[in-house]
Amino acid sequence: MNRRAALRTVASVGLFPLLGSTSAVAQSMPNSLAGPNQPLAEAWSAWKAAFLSPEGRVIDKLQQGASHSESQGYGLLMAALFHDNATFDAIYRWTEANLAIRSDALLAWRWLPNQAVSVADRNNATDGDLFYAWALVLHSRATGMLSLRRRATAIAESLVKNCVVEARDGSGRLLLTPAAEGFARKNAQIINPSYYMPRAMREIAAATGINALATCASDGEALMTDLATQGLMPDWIEVGTSGMTPAANMSDKNGYEAMRVALFLIWSGNAAHLAVADQVRAYLQAGTSGNLQNGEYVTVMDRKSGAVLETSTSLGYGALAAFSECASHSRFGAKIPFFRTDEQSYYPATLHLMTLIAQIVSAPECVPI
Template structure:
């Protein structure tokens, strides 16, 4: 390993940009640019701040809503949670598990990159399948199944979470394909039947199927399933979803032409269900904006964006139940705001704000966009069941919930293998030391903590030999301890030239870093170059990156990702 003297190291510190906290350093070098989808952009102007806010919310969710049983984890409901059984009788379910929440939890863990939590949630799902391979809708806290029937939206979300996990880490083909087979066989109307390819409410036999839930339609999910399996069946399911939503629009009883609002449930042909409460945009239909915004943002689907546009226009308007601080829980599809006390209100809940915030990403009204982001962020505290929808809405709206088969970002290392064997350490022979240890939880999931005592040189690096020319920035999480020590991130390019980004550990806790891949953020090293060539940063074959601390202390690293 190359020897570096103490004096050149100090000269380098003086030659580079002035020291400061990591957040200042990333801002000085360009910061995190807003994330983009093919047909949308992050709702927040400060991407780095949004990412830190999401991470903090995720950790709060993990601490508040997860219950561990050995290696299994489930998402628990409130101590006073109740549900209605098939007979319409209200039943108590203190801290039990509803399958939809388990699906939301799996989505959160997969998108946040927390494999240990994801695997624990998936283990619980596999251990509690019903005879058809689906997830029972209601499971008591003691593990007893209270309702063995499945909710289709829950299982499709779990399948989509498995797809996200498989594309991120690999190894989930078998459970993913099994669950897709269950959904196809038991939850989608078969070809040749009336309403073929329409998602049903659950896994009941078709002769008992009477209503469908518009808020369950997830065409973006189905497109991803089609790409994964190569089976056009799922494209038929996506198209049928829009046909079904159109049948609702064509029914004058809903009077939703101006609002785009959908009923909680309807008959499969879009006609009204006998229950008048089902004609309202409320707790079930509220999930539709999130699901449709995904298809509009990822796939530029006009049938989704046109409805989302109408919803945005309605909710950012004036009047009762409208505007970022006025959205409630019960509306007629025509837009009339009903007293939230109908369902035990008042209800200003992340259950509604999260999906509508994801839809607001497509709005041109900047005040509404920012107001929805701030309100959802403020109220999503996981004090109640369903707040997961608040965080999922924030994730989509911030550009962090991407199409798993089309996301252009590339992981360098998220350490979710539970080890750092790819990385090597080095130190001079004059007494400097540096050691690494895996930690969980880190920023998200597993990470690495580096403990060092360096008076000459030492580091923590990985050999890559990767083409980074298509990427604009390297993003990662760093845990500071307030040591005041400088830390250098060194990049060795295709020619063997060394470029280094410097920041100072003058903060505590995890911070998000976005460092542009250019010589403003990574100036060429002045103290030492192993190559005589000097032709600028060449990213066609990045040979290695290294973290090199100075002084005595510790810091953490997690989730290194390249962004285009």
């Protein structure tokens, strides 16, 4: 029996203990996010109006109008959190019809409009599958629909089977690969730290019994602690027999991918993580450098020096920084910009809305002021 087969066998019978988990018991989202008077109702309506088609497709106009498994997963998760059943059904139906076309339970990573073949590449994107499955778990819990849990279980099984591997650095850690294919190197594995969403992984594990995901979450957090000693979180990193090294031809910067790491860690109840502290320090350093114009937010930084390489005026990136700063210092009130969709595209707007969700769920003291 090879390692992957062994892993699959163990996972399927649920023998992995929840080792080293920061949140060993999976928590459901609080009811404060649901109902007609939920605080983010206005923001959610604006998000849907801007980025969601009536048939349930989440559209990223800047990416050729594409829909990704990631965006469908984000949308489905928010619909589940807000108990917006109609939207949940629409997104779910569209995704199942258009992206659930692989031989396993995972989703194809991208759907493009106006193409002869809308899905040219059937590879998956692990984070998309993860958020999608998490949304199914939450909605199944809220509605009692067992079919959704079965679907989530199938996705979790496929994830563990295809996208969870043991690190070759001798640590014994499980790694979450970015996709089923394409990121394995000779004696190494490329990973994307921002694809780890520990809270989602643990809740899926708790709901489906696929405990390898919870183990993988804890291993990922430990890996990120090691990575933080080298500098800021990278967009991509190679983990191999010689340790953690930059992945060839992939971004080693702290950029549009890595910016999600702090958000997901805080959302997962791990605001004290070293990666969060480093990210916050870099944000503060950029803020006091005098190089940022009013209304500009950091998007890309050098991992080692924290030097600002790119900025943006999209509010969502400012929301990430302000929320991280507040949550790591436990200060009351945060300079989180108020949500808007008229001046920002799908990606920063979605991060913005997820930041507000994370704030309500995990750092209630950090209300936008």
